[in-house]
Amino acid sequence: MNHTTDTPLLSLQGLTIALPKGADRAYAVENLSYDVQRGEILCVVGESGSGKSMAANAVMGLLPKGVRPVDGKAIFADQDLLSITEKQHRELRGLRIGMIFQEPMTALNPLMRVGAQISEVFEAHGQLNGAERSIKALELLTEVGLPEPEKAIRAYPFQLSGGQRQRVMIAMALALEPELLIADEPTTALDVTTQAQILDLIIDLQKRHGMAVMFITHDFGVVAEIATRVCVMRQGKIVELGEARDVLANPQHEYTRALIEAIPSDVVPEARGAETDTPLLDVKNLNKVFRSKGGLFKPAREVRALNDVSFSLVKGETIGIVGESGSGKSTLGRCIVRLETPDSGLMSLSGTDFMTLHGESLRRERKRVQMIFQDPYASLNPRTRVGMAIAQGPIANGIPKQKALAQADDLLELVGLANTADRFPHEFSGGQRQRIGIARALALEPELIVADEAVSALDVSIQAQILELLEDLKQKFSLSLLFITHDLRVAAQICDHIIVMQHGRIVEQGPARDIFLAPQQAYTRQLLDAIPGRPEATEIAS
């Protein structure tokens, strides 16, 4: 065991991992070679399907069923991780290689207390006794900066927020001070401000423990924040590998360049406005309170999801509603399409009182406001052909079936999916499904489209395409758009006007350019600062 600083901690040599038969390609990764040095943060970057997580899973011995390494080596601590037994692998996991995952909401066992889940790591490797494990768990929770660790240790995961759960995951992965930490998109599911905190934590812990980190991400903004070196992957192959500084400043490969450009980390929105000044939507003092039903002996809990929200939208305008989870932005969207009924306030759609409509008259007016949903996988009925899915709205509004189906064909062509009307949703990729969602919304010829996180689940390059399509269609049909997002970078790209929300209130609203360049409120500045890899815009602002 002669570990000089030169020997890499982990060395992948010609790693090739086969996918099961019938997959879209034969190998998840092909002839993959890179090293992870002690004490560095290596970012593995790629879009979904690039195979960026596969090598990490192979190193952990956690490859999905049917996926297996067929060639190459993964040398860690003088042994080839691909040829050791499951038992040897198990001894390495948690002890010398720790891992954290993308979804903090589901990565913890919902039925076990947080403390017990951390103690389990020691138990798995036969270390310490019961009492010592609890003490250590408490220390770890303190170290990862969980508020009130004494309480948190007895909490169940559902009692913690996403960011807090991710801290618990990190505490677990660090419990035995592994030499290598693998982080698989650990901040992707988090709000920008939480993401910034977690990134800081990882950098801080990495420095303090001197471990190596293999950080898997799709986000070049994150890369700019933390990476020592970068490995860019595409379709199972390495496209570019080098020092983070060099790759970011001077990307050699065109794909890397495209990826970096797709992230408008330093984009400042152009000054623009709607062409018209005909008011379309007018919202005044909208309020919505969610009450959990209290029992006789239990106080009802109240959440003010919307608190005196007022704004107006002129025809042809795109307004971005930006906020973190729990800010009430989605509730606002759902109120505007009347999926939720606000408690009080006024809402009018080019003069029609849209708020007090109900029953049949609401049903008739509904088509004027349509919604595009966040999750392209869950928002289409898996058993309905997409042509029919698009035609259902018009049919419900009295258009003959044949005609509606013909229109659906046209709409699919319009969103770039010609001749696909008789396919089922599962035959499409995420980006394509979102196109179908757009076609579905357009089918009713609405005046206003509410897009709720419509591109959040998509890869950056796909995001750019969808945004372009939306912009295009907006012009073509002189639509107005209410664009709900947590991602300021996306808002910067297409919004004329931005509304920043927090705790159900509008914190700040104004032309997009003003919000970015001269934010008036501390919270807006905080949001802007938290965007990974974005020092430039703030410089311009000051």
Next chain:
Amino acid sequence: MLYARLIIMRLLKAVIVLFLIVIFNFFLIQMAPGDPAAVMAGEAGATDPEFLRQLREQFGLDQPLYVQLWRYISGIATLDFGYSYRQQMPVFDLIMDRMPATLLLTGTAFVMSLGLGILAGSMAAARAKKLSGSVIMALALVFYATPLFWVALMSVVLFSVQLDWLPAYGFASVGTGYTGFALALDIGKHLILPATTLALFFMAIYTRMTRTSMLEASQQDYVKTARSKGLASGVIQRRHILRNALLPIITLAGLQAGQMVGGAILTETVFAWPGIGRLMFEALMQRDYNLLLGIFFFSAALVILFNIITDLVYGLVDPRIKEAS
């Protein structure tokens, strides 16, 4: 503290529900053609209207409905469920007399089906890709598909008639004068066949459900987390997968447990088991309305009780439910 209050609330609600069930059953029985007096008079071969009138007066059947209902309800409040004129005994005594045998049978079957079902299901899940897993599932399907009475008859033919290992019917051997341990052993021997027969069907359901539920749970992210900690697969199966997979099984167990009073008619009949099921069957055939109403009451009470217990167990297994309730 909040939890104790919750239980009290649930019990209060249960009393109201039970009250409504009593009223509902009472009127349901009234709607059936004929009354006990007519049946008794008919069986005695008497057609004399005066005799009928006397009988009705004696049982209070000549009173207006609301008076009869009031009497019945106030009787139940003091555990007086009326008198079975067919059996010449108070209904409450009759039911209490048969209750232990039924609860012994159904309780044993319940524990057996739940325990073995979960065990077999976990094994089938852990061996999902292997032959042994398929064999377990095939057996479960056979037990699930075979009618109960057929299993009962065939097991009597095999184990009692052919092999002579176990008694074919009854609760205990007659006239042996066994006491203490010997008696328990004797009853136990008599219990095996009916309890197993009754258990097989639910065992098959539990097996299938446990397997499905565990396979689903094993796909969850937290299982990957558990593996990344380096935990042994046995620990992961028990602590992470099985525990999360148990929730739907608890729902079903609650349903099965609720049927413990009335759900064994067939088995009790085939094995001549002196339980409530047979009592109910006889009462039905003889229009022994007081007795029927009494049995209805007890089975309804048991269903409600197990509903509450199921909810409490949910809360114990899943902290999220406790929070929400």
